[in-house]
Amino acid sequence: MWVSFQMSVDPEMLSALSDALDDLRTKPHQPIPCGVLEALAPLATSGADVKIDLEASRVIGAPLVLVNSRTSDEELLAPLTPRQKQVAELIIQGRSNKQIALEFDISLATVKDHVHAILQRLGMPSRQAVIAASRAVK
Numbered sequence: 001m002w003v004s005f006q007m008s009v010d011p012e013m014l015s016a017l018s019d020a021l022d023d024l025r026t027k028p029h030q031p032i033p034c035g036v037l038e039a040l041a042p043l044a045t046s047g048a049d050v051k052i053d054l055e056a057s058r059v060i061g062a063p064l065v066l067v068n069s070r071t072s073d074e075e076l077l078a079p080l081t082p083r084q085k086q087v088a089e090l091i092i093q094g095r096s097n098k099q100i101a102l103e104f105d106i107s108l109a110t111v112k113d114h115v116h117a118i119l120q121r122l123g124m125p126s127r128q129a130v131i132a133a134s135r136a137v138k
Contacts, residue, residue: 073134076122077089077122079122080118080121080122083114084118084121087100087114087115087118088118088122088130090103091115091118091127091131092130092131092134094131097111097112100114115127118130
């Protein structure tokens with residue numbers, strides 16, 4: 001099965017990524033030259049995370065460069081119901097289940113149900129993962 005998609009790539013950015021990969025391949029224990037990093041700076045300032053996976057590149061025989069846009073808390077919490085979003089926001093603030101229950105005047109068991117549903121919908125293993133994901137998008 002073939003999957004096809006079209007993506008607009010800035011030629012200067014593509015060249016900078018290619019230079020970075022070349023430097024990593026030919027001089028793996030030396031820092032990437034400042035000029036190459038400066039050319040990649042627009043990716044960071046535009047709110048993108050860039051990952052160059054050298055091990056995967058070796059396995060597939062081609063460079064694997066992943067560029068992901070950072071999301072906002074709103075996008076992170078988008079799969080949740082309105083009440084789950086409210087609970088998640090308090091989780092992100094570091095509130096305990098008991099504090100959340102008092103805030104919304106609901107039982108501790110209901111808070112635990114909400115927390116479980118939030119983790120399931122976001123595909124995260126723990127409330128600490130939700131906090132970390134939120135910090136990563138800010």
